Amino acid sequence: MASMILIDGSSYLYRAFHALPPLTNAEGEPTGALFGVVNMLRATLKAGADYVAFVQDASGPTFRDKMYDQYKANRPPMPDELRSQIEPMLAIVEAQGFPILRVPGVEADDVIGTLARQAAAQGIEVIISTGDKDFAQLVDPHVTLVNTMTNTRTDEAGVMDKFGVPPERIVDFLALTGDKVDNVPGVDKCGPKTAAKWLEKYGSLEQLMQQADDVGGKIGENLRAALDYLPLSRDLVTIKTDVELEVGPTDLALREADVERLRELYTRYDFRAALKDLDGDDATAEPPPAAAQAPATQTLRNAAAETPADDAAKPGEYELVTTEAQLKAWVERIERADLIAFDTETTSLDALRAEIVGVSLAVEPGKAAYIPVAHDYPGAPKQLDRATVLAALKPTLEDPKRPKVAQHGKYDINVLSSHLLGEHKVEVRGLAHDTMLESYVWNATGTRHDMDSLASRYLGYTTTKYSEVAGKGAKQIGFSEVDLDTACHYAAEDADITLRLHRALWPKLQSEPGLQAVYTDIEMPLVPVLARMEKRGVLIDVDNLKHQSQALGKRMHEIQQQAYEHAGREFNLDSPKQLQAILFDELGLPVKVKTPKGAPSTNEEALDAIAEDHPLPRLILDYRGLAKLRSTYTDKLPEMVNPDTGRVHTSYHQAVAATGRLSSSDPNLQNIPVRTEEGRRIRQAFVAPKGWVVMAADYSQIELRIMAHLSGDEGLLKAFRENADIHRATAAEVFGVKPEDVDSNQRRAAKAINFGLMYGMSAFGLARNLGIDRGEAADYIARYFARYPGVREFMDRTREKAHETGFVETLFGRRLYLENLKARNQALRAGAERAAINAPMQGTAADIIKRAMLTVDAWLIDRDDASMLMQVHDELVFEVREDAVETIREGVTERMQGAAELAVPLIVEVGVGANWDEAH
CATH class of the missing domain: 3.40.50.1010 (5'-nuclease)
Incomplete structure (x- = not known):
C-alpha cells in the first residue's frame, strides 16, 4: 500500500x-x-x-x-x-x-x-x-x-x-x-481530565452545552460562563x-537531492553527521555543534529521546503457561535467575480490592511468560489454580536474597499480600529495583514515568495499550474476559519491558553516584514502608462526617436565604447567568473581572474583588466554599471506606512531584483544609479505635531551617541555634527594633518575607500579600537582605549554578532539571529561576521526611503498640496504643530529629488526641 x-x-x-x-x-x-x-x-x-x-x-x-x-x-x-x-x-x-x-x-x-x-x-x-x-x-x-x-x-x-x-x-x-x-x-479551570470526563458523560460539546445547568460546583459555573x-x-x-x-x-513525490547544495549548507552550519550521510556513512543522530557543547549537554538530553540499544525495541517471545510442567519449568528459571521481573494482572486499580487474574515473569530480555489463573470468558481454556500458582511462586517471591524488579512494584506488593488471598497471600521481599523510580530519580521532569512512556523514550518500543486488548469506554471489558492469547502478549510484555527498562536505566543511575544514592538509600527502601501504610489505612468516623454534611447543608441553606434577602428575590446560587444579572444589572456593582469574551465574570477572583462593595459576593464565596467541603470530603470520604477493613486507604505516589515530595490520592490527604473551622472539622473524623490515640509529629519550620543551613547566613543560624521565634527575630532585624518590641503587624510582615522569598516572591507579591504599597514592600526586602546577606548570596549562587548545569540539587543529591532556564519567554525563565531557589529547600525537606519514615518504620516494624498511618507535607501521623504514648513520642521525636545533620537543630512538635485535629 x-x-x-x-x-x-x-x-x-x-x-x-x-x-x-x-x-x-x-x-x-x-x-x-x-x-x-x-x-x-x-x-x-x-x-x-x-x-x-x-x-x-x-x-x-x-x-x-x-x-x-x-x-x-x-x-x-x-x-x-x-x-x-x-x-x-x-x-x-x-x-x-x-x-x-x-x-x-x-x-x-x-x-x-x-x-x-x-x-x-x-x-x-x-x-x-x-x-x-x-x-x-x-x-x-x-x-x-x-x-x-x-x-x-x-x-x-x-x-x-x-x-x-x-x-x-x-x-x-x-x-x-x-x-x-x-x-x-x-472553559476557565477546565483541564484535560475534566474535558474528557464531560465528553464521556455527555457525548459531545453540543449535548454538554445543552445540559450545562446539570454541572455543579465552580467548574459548572465556569462552563455556563463560557457558553456564548x-x-x-x-x-x-x-x-x-x-x-x-x-x-x-x-x-508530491520526493525529488532527487541536490547533493552539492546540501554539502555546502551542512558545511556552513557545521552539521557533521549529516555530511557523513552524504558520503555514505550512516549516522543516525546529529551531535551538537562544537560551540554549544558545555552547559547545553543536559538540555539536549532532556529535549530529545534517549538513544536505545540496538536490540531494545525488538519484539519478544512470550509463553502462555497453563500446565503444571510449564509452571515448574518457570519456577526453576526464576530460582536460577540473577534478577526476576514480575507483574500482576488484576480486576481493579485499587490494590486492596483487586483480585488476581494472572502473573507474568521474565528473567532475560525478550522472553517472558504469562500464567493466567482467573480468565472466565465463555469457552476459556483450562488454567492453573490460583492457589497452586501462588504456592509455587511464594518461596522465591518471599526470599529477600532473590532480587526482583517491577514497574510500580508497590501495587503488586499489596495485591499479592491482600487479605482477599487468605492463606495464599505472598509477602514479596527482595524488591531491589523499580523502573518507575529509576526513571523518576534519573530525571523527574524528563518524561512521565508510566511503562508506555518509558518504553517509548528509553527503548524506542511501542507497548500494547490496555485499550487495545480490553476496549474502551462503555464497551471496555475486564481483563479476566480477555482471551488468553491476547492477554499473554499484553501481560508478558509488561514483565519483559520492565526488565529491558531496568537494563537501560540502572547504568544511567550508576554513572551518577549522587542519584544512585537517592534511589538506593531513599526511594527504593521507602516502597515497602508506603505499602504497609496503605494497607493499614486510617479509621474514619462515618457518623461524624454524616453529621458534618447535615450541618454544612443547613449552613448552606442559611446562606441561601441571606443571599435571597440581599438580592431582593430568589435565584439559583449555582447559576452564573442569574448571579451575573443580579450583581451587575440589578445591583449595579462594578465589573472588575471579565470573561475572555468580555462579559462580567462571577468567578472567585471577580467576587472577591467586589466583596467590599456589597454583602452578596461574600455570601456566594462562603456558599461555594461549604459546597466544596461537602462534595469533596464529608459526602465522599464515607464512600471510600473499605467494607472489609472499615478504613480509608489512600494511595501514595513517589513519582509525581518533581521536588521529591510524596503526593496522595483517593483520598488526597495533602489537600484536607486546616485554615477554616469547617475544614478542621474534617480532620476530627480521622480517629483511633478504642484504647488507642492519634499522634501527629510535625517538623517545625523545616524549610527555613534548611535555608539557614544551605545559605550559611550567620543571622539565621544564630536565631535557630538560640531557638528564637524566627519571625520575631527577622522582624527585629528588618524593622530595627528589639525582639520584645516587635508588634503583630511587624511579625506578620516578617513571616511573609521569610516564606515568600523562598518561593521567589517579588516586591509586588509581598505588597499584595500585606496590603501595602510596592515601594514599602521593596524596602522591606532590601532591609531583609541587608540583615541576612548570606541568603542573597545563596540565591545568586544557586541561580548561577542552575544556569551553568541546567539543574539544582538537594542536600542529598536529588536533582531537579529546569529546562525553562534558557526559555526565550521571560515569564517562563523567571519561573524556572524561582524554582531553582525553592527546589533545594523543598526537595531537601522531602528527602528528610522520607529518611525519617525509613528509620521510624524500622523501629516500629516489630512493635504492636503503634503504626505509621499517614504522611502529609512535613507531618507524620500515627495510631498509638494509649499505654505506649510516651515511649512512641520519644522514639519518633528522636528519629525524626536525627534524620539529617544540619547546621541548626531540627525540631519536631508532637501532639496527641482522640482524632487528627486534636493531635495536630
Missing part, C-alpha cells in the same frame, strides 16, 4: 527552537532550530514513503483572524534568531528534495488536513509528522501521528490513551480546554480539510 508523510514544518521549527539550546556555528549564526529540523528530516528520509510534503505557514492573515480578531494575539513576535533560520531551513528542505507547500489564507494545519483526507480517500496510508496536539482530530484507521522529536507514534488508541477521548471528539475537547498559545478561549463563545472556540480549533490546492497527494 502506498504511503505518505506530511511534515508540519511550522510546528517543528518552533519546537526545535524552544527545546534546544541557543546553538551557533563557527560564524556565530544561530543554528538551534535548524539543527532540530535537519535531524527530523533525516529521520523522515530513513523512514521512506511514496509521497511526502513539507508544509509551512504562509505569511499574512488567515480566515481564523477574520473569525476572531484576538486569535494568536498573545503570541510574541518571532525572535530575530529564529527568523534568521527560516530561509536556510527552507533551502535545506528544498535541496533534500522535499516538496514545500505554503498556502496563503490558511494555516499549515489546514493544508495537511486536506491532503491527509484526500490521500486516505485514495487508499494511501498517511503519517503526519508533528508535535501539535490539534492534529489528533485527523487520526483514523489510515492517518497516524508521529513525533520524531520524542520518537512516539499516535494512532486511534493512542489518542484515546493520551486525551481520554476518541479522535472524533478532539475538536470538542480542545474547545473546552482552550489554547493559551493561540489565545483560543476555553464555545462554538467560536470549536470553529477556531477545527482543521479545515477542504482547502483548494493546486496539487494532490500523488503529485
Whole structure:
C-alpha cells in the first residue's frame, strides 16, 4: 500500500527552537532550530514513503483572524534568531528534495488536513509528522501521528490513551480546554481530565452545552460562563480539510537531492553527521555543534529521546503457561535467575480490592511468560489454580536474597499480600529495583514515568495499550474476559519491558553516584514502608462526617436565604447567568473581572474583588466554599471506606512531584483544609479505635531551617541555634527594633518575607500579600537582605549554578532539571529561576521526611503498640496504643530529629488526641 508523510514544518521549527539550546556555528549564526529540523528530516528520509510534503505557514492573515480578531494575539513576535533560520531551513528542505507547500489564507494545519483526507480517500496510508496536539482530530484507521522529536507514534488508541477521548471528539475537547498559545478561549479551570470526563458523560460539546445547568460546583459555573463563545472556540480549533490546492497527494513525490547544495549548507552550519550521510556513512543522530557543547549537554538530553540499544525495541517471545510442567519449568528459571521481573494482572486499580487474574515473569530480555489463573470468558481454556500458582511462586517471591524488579512494584506488593488471598497471600521481599523510580530519580521532569512512556523514550518500543486488548469506554471489558492469547502478549510484555527498562536505566543511575544514592538509600527502601501504610489505612468516623454534611447543608441553606434577602428575590446560587444579572444589572456593582469574551465574570477572583462593595459576593464565596467541603470530603470520604477493613486507604505516589515530595490520592490527604473551622472539622473524623490515640509529629519550620543551613547566613543560624521565634527575630532585624518590641503587624510582615522569598516572591507579591504599597514592600526586602546577606548570596549562587548545569540539587543529591532556564519567554525563565531557589529547600525537606519514615518504620516494624498511618507535607501521623504514648513520642521525636545533620537543630512538635485535629 502506498504511503505518505506530511511534515508540519511550522510546528517543528518552533519546537526545535524552544527545546534546544541557543546553538551557533563557527560564524556565530544561530543554528538551534535548524539543527532540530535537519535531524527530523533525516529521520523522515530513513523512514521512506511514496509521497511526502513539507508544509509551512504562509505569511499574512488567515480566515481564523477574520473569525476572531484576538486569535494568536498573545503570541510574541518571532525572535530575530529564529527568523534568521527560516530561509536556510527552507533551502535545506528544498535541496533534500522535499516538496514545500505554503498556502496563503490558511494555516499549515489546514493544508495537511486536506491532503491527509484526500490521500486516505485514495487508499494511501498517511503519517503526519508533528508535535501539535490539534492534529489528533485527523487520526483514523489510515492517518497516524508521529513525533520524531520524542520518537512516539499516535494512532486511534493512542489518542484515546493520551486525551481520554476518541479522535472524533478532539475538536470538542480542545474547545473546552482552550489554547493559551493561540489565545483560543476555553472553559476557565477546565483541564484535560475534566474535558474528557464531560465528553464521556455527555457525548459531545453540543449535548454538554445543552445540559450545562446539570454541572455543579465552580467548574459548572465556569462552563455556563463560557457558553456564548464555545462554538467560536470549536470553529477556531477545527482543521479545515477542504482547502483548494493546486496539487494532490500523488503529485508530491520526493525529488532527487541536490547533493552539492546540501554539502555546502551542512558545511556552513557545521552539521557533521549529516555530511557523513552524504558520503555514505550512516549516522543516525546529529551531535551538537562544537560551540554549544558545555552547559547545553543536559538540555539536549532532556529535549530529545534517549538513544536505545540496538536490540531494545525488538519484539519478544512470550509463553502462555497453563500446565503444571510449564509452571515448574518457570519456577526453576526464576530460582536460577540473577534478577526476576514480575507483574500482576488484576480486576481493579485499587490494590486492596483487586483480585488476581494472572502473573507474568521474565528473567532475560525478550522472553517472558504469562500464567493466567482467573480468565472466565465463555469457552476459556483450562488454567492453573490460583492457589497452586501462588504456592509455587511464594518461596522465591518471599526470599529477600532473590532480587526482583517491577514497574510500580508497590501495587503488586499489596495485591499479592491482600487479605482477599487468605492463606495464599505472598509477602514479596527482595524488591531491589523499580523502573518507575529509576526513571523518576534519573530525571523527574524528563518524561512521565508510566511503562508506555518509558518504553517509548528509553527503548524506542511501542507497548500494547490496555485499550487495545480490553476496549474502551462503555464497551471496555475486564481483563479476566480477555482471551488468553491476547492477554499473554499484553501481560508478558509488561514483565519483559520492565526488565529491558531496568537494563537501560540502572547504568544511567550508576554513572551518577549522587542519584544512585537517592534511589538506593531513599526511594527504593521507602516502597515497602508506603505499602504497609496503605494497607493499614486510617479509621474514619462515618457518623461524624454524616453529621458534618447535615450541618454544612443547613449552613448552606442559611446562606441561601441571606443571599435571597440581599438580592431582593430568589435565584439559583449555582447559576452564573442569574448571579451575573443580579450583581451587575440589578445591583449595579462594578465589573472588575471579565470573561475572555468580555462579559462580567462571577468567578472567585471577580467576587472577591467586589466583596467590599456589597454583602452578596461574600455570601456566594462562603456558599461555594461549604459546597466544596461537602462534595469533596464529608459526602465522599464515607464512600471510600473499605467494607472489609472499615478504613480509608489512600494511595501514595513517589513519582509525581518533581521536588521529591510524596503526593496522595483517593483520598488526597495533602489537600484536607486546616485554615477554616469547617475544614478542621474534617480532620476530627480521622480517629483511633478504642484504647488507642492519634499522634501527629510535625517538623517545625523545616524549610527555613534548611535555608539557614544551605545559605550559611550567620543571622539565621544564630536565631535557630538560640531557638528564637524566627519571625520575631527577622522582624527585629528588618524593622530595627528589639525582639520584645516587635508588634503583630511587624511579625506578620516578617513571616511573609521569610516564606515568600523562598518561593521567589517579588516586591509586588509581598505588597499584595500585606496590603501595602510596592515601594514599602521593596524596602522591606532590601532591609531583609541587608540583615541576612548570606541568603542573597545563596540565591545568586544557586541561580548561577542552575544556569551553568541546567539543574539544582538537594542536600542529598536529588536533582531537579529546569529546562525553562534558557526559555526565550521571560515569564517562563523567571519561573524556572524561582524554582531553582525553592527546589533545594523543598526537595531537601522531602528527602528528610522520607529518611525519617525509613528509620521510624524500622523501629516500629516489630512493635504492636503503634503504626505509621499517614504522611502529609512535613507531618507524620500515627495510631498509638494509649499505654505506649510516651515511649512512641520519644522514639519518633528522636528519629525524626536525627534524620539529617544540619547546621541548626531540627525540631519536631508532637501532639496527641482522640482524632487528627486534636493531635495536630
